[in-house]
Amino acid sequence: MPEQALADLSVLDISQQAAGPFCTKLLAGLGAKVIKIESPRGGDPARFEGPFFQDQPGIENSGLFLFLNTNKRSLSLDITKPEGKRIFRQLAETADVVVESLTPGTMEDLGLSYSALASLNPGLVLTSITPFGQTGPYAGFAATHLTLDAMAGLTYLRGDLNRQPLYPGGFIGDCAGGLAGFVGTLTALLERDRSGLGQQVDISILEVLLHYAENYLILYPWQGIVPNREFWPSSATGFLSCRDGYERVSTVVGRNSDLSLLVERPELLDEKFGTAIGRTKHLEELEAVLQSWLAEHDKREIFESAQERRLPFGYVATAEDLVSDPQNIARKFFIEADHPIVGKAKYPGPPFRMSETPWQSTTAAPLLGQHTAEILSEFLGYTCQDLARLREDDVI
Amino acid sequence: MTSEQPLAGLRVLDLSTAWAGPLAGRLLSDFGAEVIKIECCQRPDIIRYERMAEGKADGKPWERSWWCILNRGRFGITLNLTKEPAKEIFLKLVALSDVVIENYSPRVMKNFGLHYEVLQRVNPRVIMISMSAYGQTGPYRDYIGYGATIEPVAGLSHLAGYHDGPPLQLDSSIGDPSCAFFGAGALLAALHHRNSTGRGQHVDLSEAESVMQLIGSEIMDFTLNGRSPMRKGNRHRRMAPHNCYRCRGEDEWVAIAVESDEQWLALCRVMDRWDLATDERYAEETHRWQNQDILDKEIEAWAIQRDRSMAMESLQAAGIAAGPLLQNRELFEDPHLRARGYWQIVEQPELGRRPFPTTSLKLSRTPGSIQRRAPTLGEHNHYILRGLLGLPDEVILQLREEEIIGEVPVPNPVPEIVPVSAWQERGAVAHFDLNYRQRLGLV
Numbered sequence: 001m002p003e004q005a006l007a008d009l010s011v012l013d014i015s016q017q018a019a020g021p022f023c024t025k026l027l028a029g030l031g032a033k034v035i036k037i038e039s040p041r042g043g044d045p046a047r048f049e050g051p052f053f054q055d056q057p058g059i060e061n062s063g064l065f066l067f068l069n070t071n072k073r074s075l076s077l078d079i080t081k082p083e084g085k086r087i088f089r090q091l092a093e094t095a096d097v098v099v100e101s102l103t104p105g106t107m108e109d110l111g112l113s114y115s116a117l118a119s120l121n122p123g124l125v126l127t128s129i130t131p132f133g134q135t136g137p138y139a140g141f142a143a144t145h146l147t148l149d150a151m152a153g154l155t156y157l158r159g160d161l162n163r164q165p166l167y168p169g170g171f172i173g174d175c176a177g178g179l180a181g182f183v184g185t186l187t188a189l190l191e192r193d194r195s196g197l198g199q200q201v202d203i204s205i206l207e208v209l210l211h212y213a214e215n216y217l218i219l220y221p222w223q224g225i226v227p228n229r230e231f232w233p234s235s236a237t238g239f240l241s242c243r244d245g246y247e248r249v250s251t252v253v254g255r256n257s258d259l260s261l262l263v264e265r266p267e268l269l270d271e272k273f274g275t276a277i278g279r280t281k282h283l284e285e286l287e288a289v290l291q292s293w294l295a296e297h298d299k300r301e302i303f304e305s306a307q308e309r310r311l312p313f314g315y316v317a318t319a320e321d322l323v324s325d326p327q328n329i330a331r332k333f334f335i336e337a338d339h340p341i342v343g344k345a346k347y348p349g350p351p352f353r354m355s356e357t358p359w360q361s362t363t364a365a366p367l368l369g370q371h372t373a374e375i376l377s378e379f380l381g382y383t384c385q386d387l388a389r390l391r392e393d394d395v396i
Numbered sequence: 397m398t399s400e401q402p403l404a405g406l407r408v409l410d411l412s413t414a415w416a417g418p419l420a421g422r423l424l425s426d427f428g429a430e431v432i433k434i435e436c437c438q439r440p441d442i443i444r445y446e447r448m449a450e451g452k453a454d455g456k457p458w459e460r461s462w463w464c465i466l467n468r469g470r471f472g473i474t475l476n477l478t479k480e481p482a483k484e485i486f487l488k489l490v491a492l493s494d495v496v497i498e499n500y501s502p503r504v505m506k507n508f509g510l511h512y513e514v515l516q517r518v519n520p521r522v523i524m525i526s527m528s529a530y531g532q533t534g535p536y537r538d539y540i541g542y543g544a545t546i547e548p549v550a551g552l553s554h555l556a557g558y559h560d561g562p563p564l565q566l567d568s569s570i571g572d573p574s575c576a577f578f579g580a581g582a583l584l585a586a587l588h589h590r591n592s593t594g595r596g597q598h599v600d601l602s603e604a605e606s607v608m609q610l611i612g613s614e615i616m617d618f619t620l621n622g623r624s625p626m627r628k629g630n631r632h633r634r635m636a637p638h639n640c641y642r643c644r645g646e647d648e649w650v651a652i653a654v655e656s657d658e659q660w661l662a663l664c665r666v667m668d669r670w671d672l673a674t675d676e677r678y679a680e681e682t683h684r685w686q687n688q689d690i691l692d693k694e695i696e697a698w699a700i701q702r703d704r705s706m707a708m709e710s711l712q713a714a715g716i717a718a719g720p721l722l723q724n725r726e727l728f729e730d731p732h733l734r735a736r737g738y739w740q741i742v743e744q745p746e747l748g749r750r751p752f753p754t755t756s757l758k759l760s761r762t763p764g765s766i767q768r769r770a771p772t773l774g775e776h777n778h779y780i781l782r783g784l785l786g787l788p789d790e791v792i793l794q795l796r797e798e799e800i801i802g803e804v805p806v807p808n809p810v811p812e813i814v815p816v817s818a819w820q821e822r823g824a825v826a827h828f829d830l831n832y833r834q835r836l837g838l839v
Contacts, residue, residue: 006588006589051613138732147651153724164639164640166558170555187402187403210733211756215462226724246554281821318551322608327534327535351578356597
């Protein structure tokens with residue numbers, strides 16, 4: 001049985017919501033042993049976020065939580081209590097990574113600063129994922145994906161000029177932060193492979209989002225241009241409606257004849273549509289011509305016909321489309337896992353495939369505190385009586 | 397004692413073009429990897445032609461701004477891999493390298509005879525990552541996709557937009573930069589594994605599959621409940637109010653997200669609206685969610701009288717998540733980013749001093765850094781071919797004569813760039829500052 005790439009690593013995860021947990025989901029998927037530490041009352045607040053299984057709110061029913069926390073074990077532990085802190089420190093002595101997302105300063109207040117943890121375990125990597133990072137005038141400010149998207153210069157660029165600008169929805173920004181935490185953690189671990197020493201990885205979700213805005217940020221210091229929501233790439237016309245949904249139509253330099261053949265409209269051969277400038281100037285007219293053909297065809301059919309002619313279209317897939325998409329089916333992208341409460345369900349599979357070290361098979365997210373007894377006896381030799389006492393004291 | 401950079405001593409061959417591959421390479425070069433970009437004079441990286449730099453470099457339209465940003469930190473050579481001598485040189489480099497990054501269509505490396513099985517025979521330790529639109533296998537494997545066309549197929553675009561409008565054009569691509577991070581992560585994981593086994597491997601990264609991870613929770617609504625989420629503007633599943641509100645000034649906005657009932661009361665206090673604070677219709681989150689159109693109007697009435705930065709300050713002081721919608725130029729002047737040292741001035745030949753993003757991965761003991769500026773086309777041909785591989789001058793001369801290597805694109809139509817005036821005509825430019833250099837302290 002081939003081993004996983006990170007099978008030798010153990011991770012203590014006290015992060016909450018989406019960013020930190022997405023980071024540790026990726027580490028767990030590559031084989032790291034992730035212990036998710038949740039507060040005994042309620043657990044990770046992400047358990048209270050929808051979509052809920054059968055629209056029933058419940059701490060084991062959250063679709064967000066189920067997606068983010070595959071392949072992890074749950075230890076319910078109150079690390080604000082002295083006994084909880086002691087247990088955490090003991091676990092940290094032999095862990096490779098700790099991931100946290102607390103407001104900057106909180107770990108210090110708990111006596112769990114990087115230097116405190118490093119003195120217990122010099123090889124420990126502490127990954128801290130927060131909206132603005134550990135330092136700077138905004139460190140500790142309240143934020144959500146919506147507000148960070150705005151402050152990264154992204155929201156301003158999206159939507160109609162005369163309506164409120166838009167963020168892209170869901171938890172995209174948070175996951176981007178978690179993904180950066182994943183890369184930062186692995187970078188620090190590679191350094192540790194060499195030096196034996198750990199360090200702190202400080203991720204600011206705002207800074208990560210700036211990478212996503214780069215192609216628009218650079219318009220200013222290189223040309224003095226501040227674009228608004230009307231600005232978009234010259235090589236594409238955007239989303240046009242078709243018979244059963246929407247298609248992303250891409251016009252490509254020098255390929256107008258292929259486009260014209262695809263949509264059976266010889267008027268597209270007119271030289272005014274032949275250049276990027278021309279297409280920008282005559283955008284509405286171009287779209288109208290395309291629209292008339294698209295209205296008679298379905299999105300997947302359009303996608304496949306266009307791609308056969310090497311035109312880079314993209315069809316707008318709904319969640320349902322993703323599950324029935326021929327590529328996802330052929331690649332077996334969706335993977336079924338069983339969960340004690342929601343039962344068998346399909347989950348999105350790995351983000352990439354490795355030839356020697358396959359992704360861990362998917363185990364569903366843990367119930368709150370599901371592995372508490374197992375972990376405390378495995379790592380610290382706790383007996384049933386010990387656990388009963390801890391439960392009475394509300395530590396676990 | 398200065399610590400060595402995490403990836404010092406690692407050599408990466410970067411065959412990739414556009415955004416995702418080169419950004420993955422940059423994430424590695426920022427931490428000390430030696431990245432050698434391998435281009436081809438017959439088809440230089442398309443990014444070289446993107447985003448003009450005002451004034452300069454029109455004589456060399458292949459040394460433009462986005463190239464400089466994305467491809468900093470690496471050496472650059474050219475090799476026409478369709479020719480046998482170039483393939484031999486490439487394999488010699490593979491023997492001396494740790495990582496190969498490529499983002500060609502899946503059949504291309506095979507057609508070159510340079511696919512993973514061949515590379516592995518030359519160097520069993522080499523780790524190769526193939527970053528493609530839809531993956532190395534399956535019915536879409538030969539389909540062409542860019543970040544902006546993969547996002548809809550991966551389900552992102554459907555979820556973004558006004559509730560009564562079409563899918564949103566996510567102008568700044570989400571697909572490509574996330575794919576870059578996934579790619580870098582995969583390489584680092586493979587390197588970690590190689591440290592204990594000595595073996596390399598092949599990574600198959602489909603941008604679509606990696607990007608679907610970002611909307612995992614929305615996909616679960618279908619896999620759990622048989623229902624596809626629909627776009628809903630700035631609305632959140634749970635939080636309300638949650639939107640962007642127009643402030644005083646021209647096209648100025650503040651984003652506000654109320655995460656809890658306590659924050660709702662705090663917002664009412666800031667807005668001096670006791671009537672709303674005591675109105676039972678809004679006390680509970682679910683009720684606020686149902687009535688958010690009404691609440692949005694109340695907040696708009698407050699926000700429109702205020703400067704967006706003042707709005708943010710008073711809301712943050714009350715513990716509410718709020719932030720102004722910034723424009724690109726404001727990010728270079730932002731006090732927080734300056735305090736964090738996010739921007740660094742780098743000098744490019746002929747293009748002068750410009751602010752570059754450093755890194756969003758802040759490692760405390762071995763921080764990342766910009767190793768060097770982006771290479772001009774084929775800038776290090778001699779350095780690598782002679783210096784690293786020891787090829788004699790006559791051989792290098794021959795390669796140049798056969799146009800296998802070079803420093804200038806072999807005649808190719810220069811991709812057309814839409815000039816600023818065309819954007820201005822469409823009303824797509826909020827500001828056009830001729831004095832931007834002074835404003836940013838570049839002169």
